[in-house]
Amino acid sequence: MPSSAEPPILAVGAHPDDIEFGCGGVIAQETRAGRAAHLVICSRGEAATFGRPEQRVAEAQRAAALLGASIEFLDLDGDSRLEIRTAHAMTLAGILRRVRPGAVLAPSVVENQHPDHWRLGRLVRDAARLARYGGLAELGESPPHHIGQLLFYALTQESEPTNVTPVLIDISAPETIEAWVAAMEAHDSQTSSRRYVELQLSRARLRGLGAGVEYATALFPADPLVFGSLADAGRGARAF
C-alpha cells in the first residue's frame, strides 16, 4: 500500500497529454493512497494540429491537479524536434537528483512511434544512470540518487515492447478511474478529434480482464524487478 512515506513518483512526458493518456490511472491511484507524484513535460505541444501552447500548458496543469500531482515544463528541442543529446539526459538527471523519486515512469522506447516518445524514453533511461554517478560536473553539488525502478508506459498497443513482460497495476477503484478520465478530458483541445479517452479506457479494460480486475495499466520495467520473497512478487494474470 503506498503511503506518504514512499518516495515520490516521477512521470516524464514528451507532450502535455502523454502522461495522462499513457499512465494517468496509475498516477491517480498512487496519489489517492498518499504518495507524492511529480510530472515533467518536455514540450508545450507546439507542433500539434490543434491547441495553442499556452492552452495546452493550462490543460496539463489542470490535468495534473486532477491527478493530485505537481507539474513542471521543460523546453528541450521543442515538440516533434527532440534529439538524443547528452545535455538533455543531464538535464533530466538533474531533475532526478532534485526530486529523488522512487518509481520513474517514462514513454516506451519502441521506435516506430512518435519520434519524441522513444527518444525521451531513452533519455530518461540514460538519466537514471547518470543520476547515480558521482563525478559529473554538469550536475553540480546535488548528491547522486539511485531511483527505485524505471517503468515504461505505452500510449498504444503498438508502442508496447514485445520482449519485456509487463507488470499490471490494478487501477479499478472508481475514484481512480474517475480522476483519470477527468485528467484525460482536461485536454480539451486534443480529445475531441482523437477518441483518445475511449482508446485508453479500452486498453485498461482489456488489461483488467486479463488481470482479473476491472481496469489495469501495463507498465514495462526497464530492469528485472527484485523482491524479498516470492509472496511479494505479485499474482499472475490469467490468460483467457
Added chain:
Amino acid sequence: MPSSAEPPILAVGAHPDDIEFGCGGVIAQETRAGRAAHLVICSRGEAATFGRPEQRVAEAQRAAALLGASIEFLDLDGDSRLEIRTAHAMTLAGILRRVRPGAVLAPSVVENQHPDHWRLGRLVRDAARLARYGGLAELGESPPHHIGQLLFYALTQESEPTNVTPVLIDISAPETIEAWVAAMEAHDSQTSSRRYVELQLSRARLRGLGAGVEYATALFPADPLVFGSLADAGRGARAF
C-alpha cells in the same frame, strides 16, 4: 513476507536434482519464512550416467528435508523419455487441485536443453490451465483451482528465456544459502562429476550483484504479474 497463511509453493522437476539446482534457494527462503513447499519429481533419474534410481530418490528426499519441503515422485514416461501428452498434463492438474498452491515453479520452456525440461515446463503450463476448468472428467470430483502465479526456473543461463523479464528473488540470508547448498550437495551421485553447486552459486551471485544483494535467483513469470500498487511492484535491478 511469506507466512504459514500463504498458500503452499509447488515446485515441479523432471529429475531428482533439478529443483534444488534450479530454484532451491527460493524454496529454502520461503520455507524458512513458514510457507509450505511441496516438490513433485517426474522421474527417478534412471537415465543418468551416475547414480541408481533408488539412490537418487533417497538423495532427493534428503534434499527436500533440508529445504523444509515435502516431496513426491511421479512416473510419467521415464527419465529422458518424457513426451507431451494430455494425460500427463491431466496428472499434473490433478496434483495442482490436490495441493492447491499459490506459486508454482516449473522448468523453463526454452527448447535447446534437456528434452525432459522444456516438455515438463509446457506440461505444467497446460496443467495450470486445466486445473481451472470445471468440466474435465479425468480430474474427478476435485474442485477447480486457480494457482496464484506460474514462474519458470532455469538450470543454466542457456535455458533462461530471453523474451521474458525475470523477477529476482533475494536469497541472501546466510541460512538460506546454507540450506540451499546442503540440498544441492545431498545429490552426492551427481555433483562430484558436474561442478553444479559452483555453477549455481555463481549464477545466484551474478544475479545478486545485479540486484544489489548478495545472492538472488531469477524466475521467469509465465504471465504478467498483477500488483495492487506501484509501491508493491518491487525495486529495479541496477545494471552496472
Added chain:
Amino acid sequence: MPSSAEPPILAVGAHPDDIEFGCGGVIAQETRAGRAAHLVICSRGEAATFGRPEQRVAEAQRAAALLGASIEFLDLDGDSRLEIRTAHAMTLAGILRRVRPGAVLAPSVVENQHPDHWRLGRLVRDAARLARYGGLAELGESPPHHIGQLLFYALTQESEPTNVTPVLIDISAPETIEAWVAAMEAHDSQTSSRRYVELQLSRARLRGLGAGVEYATALFPADPLVFGSLADAGRGARAF
C-alpha cells in the same frame, strides 16, 4: 470486393465459440459480400465449466447461421485434450481438399494460451501443406488443393504473435458488427461469465482506431502475402 466467385473461406476453431470471438467479424463481413464460409469446430466444448456439449453445439450452429456460414463438428481428441498427431493434420487436410477454400483462418500458434488453440493452429498449418502433396494415401482420391492464404486469428492480445505483421480487415459496416455481436451472444452459456463480447469489441475498436476506421480485426499471415502491384497492397495503419 469479395463475391460469390471467390473461393470459400474456411475457419477452424478448437471450441464452439472460438471462431466467433476470434474472427467472427471477418466472417460476417465476407459472407455479407456473397462469399461462402464454412466453419469447422474441433470439439464440442465438453471441458468447459459452463454449458453442456449439446447446448454448445446448438449455440455454435445458431452463431454460424447468424454469420451466414455453414458448420461441421470434428471429434479429434476432445476439448482440452488435443494432441499434435499426424492423423489430425491428415483429417484437416482432407477437409481442405473437400472444401477447397481460398482463405483459411486458424487459431494463432502462440503457445502460452489454451493448449488446444496453438496445437490446432499448428495442425492446420501442417494440413495446408499436406493438402498440396500428391502422394498421401490417407487422403484418398481427392485431388491436391493449394489454399490461397492461411491467416491466424487471436482470441486475446496475449495470443497475438509479436514477430508477424498483421493485416487489418475493416469490419466497420454496421450490419457486420451487428451480425458479429449476435453470433457472439448466441453462445449464451459462455458469455455471461466471461465478458467476452466486450473484450472482443474493444479489441476490434482499438485496431479500428489504428486503422482509421470504426472496427477492424487483426489477422496474422502464416506466409508473406503476394500482390500483383503496390497499389493492391493495402494502406498502412497509422500509429497515433
Added chain:
Amino acid sequence: MPSSAEPPILAVGAHPDDIEFGCGGVIAQETRAGRAAHLVICSRGEAATFGRPEQRVAEAQRAAALLGASIEFLDLDGDSRLEIRTAHAMTLAGILRRVRPGAVLAPSVVENQHPDHWRLGRLVRDAARLARYGGLAELGESPPHHIGQLLFYALTQESEPTNVTPVLIDISAPETIEAWVAAMEAHDSQTSSRRYVELQLSRARLRGLGAGVEYATALFPADPLVFGSLADAGRGARAF
C-alpha cells in the same frame, strides 16, 4: 492494377544506386502501369571508392529515366556522414508534402548495415509522421499530408528485418525485369566491382520462387496494412 489515378510513389535512397538495387523492379512495374514515381537521393555517392559525384548523379538520372521516374538530389550530411537530425526529417517531410505520395519506399532500419541506410530509413519514418502534423512552422504553408503506406526495401538479405512479415510484389513481367536490369546497369561505376546486378536478380528470383512467380521483391511494411476485405489481402507465398 495501378493507374495514373493512383497517387505517386516516392522512393528515397541514401546513395545514387540504392533505390535501383533495392526496389527498382517495383518502381519499373508501377510506372509501366501508369503510376508516377519520384526518386529522392540523399547524397551524391561522394564517399565511394569508385565513381565521381557528377558521374554518379548522371548515372542515377539515366537510371531514373529507364525506370520512368523523376528524380531529385538532396544534400544532407554527405555520403557516409548521415546523422539523425530533426532538421533532416523536416526536410523530408517537406518533400512528402510537396509530392503527396501514396506509397513511400525507404531503406530498411536494420542497423548493422551501411550507416546511411538505416539512419535514412528512420528519418523517412519520422518524416511520414511529421508530414501529418499541422503545427510545424518549419514546414511552412504546405498542407499536412497523410501518406498511404510506408514500406522498407532491403539491399541484402542481411538488412531484411526479421520481425516484420514482408509483402511480395510480383515483378515478373519481362519488360519490368528488362527496365530494372537496365537501370541497375546504368550505374557503370559501381557494378563492375560489386556483382550487384546478379545479387539482386538472385534475390528477386528466390522470392519469386517462394511467391509462385518468376521474380518478386520483398517489401517490409512499417505499419500493419489495412484491407477492405479478406479477398483483397493478397495470396500467401508458398514455402517449399
Added chain:
Amino acid sequence: MPSSAEPPILAVGAHPDDIEFGCGGVIAQETRAGRAAHLVICSRGEAATFGRPEQRVAEAQRAAALLGASIEFLDLDGDSRLEIRTAHAMTLAGILRRVRPGAVLAPSVVENQHPDHWRLGRLVRDAARLARYGGLAELGESPPHHIGQLLFYALTQESEPTNVTPVLIDISAPETIEAWVAAMEAHDSQTSSRRYVELQLSRARLRGLGAGVEYATALFPADPLVFGSLADAGRGARAF
C-alpha cells in the same frame, strides 16, 4: 583443413533429397578433403507428388555416391507423417553412437516449413544429448558419444533461424560445386518440377557474395562454438 583423421560427418534428412539441397555443397567439400560422411534418410519420399519410393531411394544412393558419402535409410513414421517421439530420438541416438561423428548436420527447427523438417531437427537435437547419457537401456551396450558440433541446415531462406548467427562454409572450389550440382540433379524425379537446383545455387551465391567468396553455405549452430584462440574463430562476412 579436414582430413581423414577427422571424425566423420553425419547428415540427417527427412526426405531423400533434403541433405543434397540443404547442405550438399558442404558434404562434397569435406569428403573431397578426405573426411568421411554418412547420410541418414528418414523416409523414402513416399508422399511426394512425383517419384516412387524405390526410385527416390535409388536417386539418393546415386547422389550420396556423387558426394562421396555413405547412406542409410530409416523408416520412422513415413514421409509427411513424422511425429516427435522419444523412440525416434533413441533410434537416432543409437546411430550417433554407432557412427560416432564429429559434426552433425540436421534440418533447421524453424516451424512453419515442412512438418517433417523441423520435427526431425528437434529429434536430432534431442538425440545428440541422449547419445551422451550413460543410463539408457534402449541404447544397449554402445558406449556414450559426445558429438563435436550440431549445425542446422536450411532448405529455404524462410527456414533459416533468425535468432542464430550462421557460420558460412566456403564451398567455392569448382570440383565442390560440380559434385554438389550433380548430386542435386541425381534427384531426377524432383528437380524438373521444382527449380530446386537454381534455388540452392542462388542461395549459395548470395551467401558467397556476403562471405567474399564464390559460393558459401550458411549453417546454424545449435550451441555456441568454442575456439582455442581468436585467430581460429573465422573471418567476418562483410555486409555490403
Added chain:
Amino acid sequence: MPSSAEPPILAVGAHPDDIEFGCGGVIAQETRAGRAAHLVICSRGEAATFGRPEQRVAEAQRAAALLGASIEFLDLDGDSRLEIRTAHAMTLAGILRRVRPGAVLAPSVVENQHPDHWRLGRLVRDAARLARYGGLAELGESPPHHIGQLLFYALTQESEPTNVTPVLIDISAPETIEAWVAAMEAHDSQTSSRRYVELQLSRARLRGLGAGVEYATALFPADPLVFGSLADAGRGARAF
C-alpha cells in the same frame, strides 16, 4: 594458434577499465601467443564516483602492460557524454587504418546499459565499414583497410545480445587467468567498490563450464563468421 604473423588485435573501450573487465582474458590469451594487441580508450573515466582521470589513465596503462598490449587514449565527448556522431566514427576509422587490425573487439550494442558502451559499439561498427571506403576525405591518404572480424564483448550478462550466437574463447591457461586478474586488479580505484573481478571470473567460469573447459569468454560476432571447412568451425558448447 595465434602468432606474431597474425595481424594485431584492436580492442576499444569507453572507459579505462572496460576492456580488461569485458575481454581482458582474451587479450592476455592472444598476446601470450605472440599476437600484438592495441587498446583504444575513449575517455579518461572522468565521470566516475571514484578515481581521478590521471589515476585512471595510469591504472589503464599498467593494466595494458600486464596484458601485453599497447594503449592509447582518445578524447571524444568525455565520460558519460558520448554521442553518436559521424566525426567519432571517422576518428575510429582512422585508427583502424593506422593499426590495420585483424580482429576488432568493441562493447556490445545492447542498449539498456551504460550510455557510452552501446554508442561506442555502434561507432566502431560504423568505423569498420568506413575504413573500407576509398572516397572519404577525412581519412586522408591512409589506404582503406578491411578488418578480419568485429566481435562485441559484454560487461554483464544483461548486455549480452540475445539474438546473436556467441563464440566462446577458451582462456583456461593459468598464465592467462593470472594476467587477466592482475590487469583487472590494476584498476585499484574501481574494484574495491564494485566486486567486478569476482563478477567477471564467475561469468568466465560459467561460460567455461558450458564450453567444457575451465574458463571461457563469450564474444558476439557482428557478422556471420566464414570458415574454409567444417573442421575449422569450432566445437559446440555442451548445454548441461
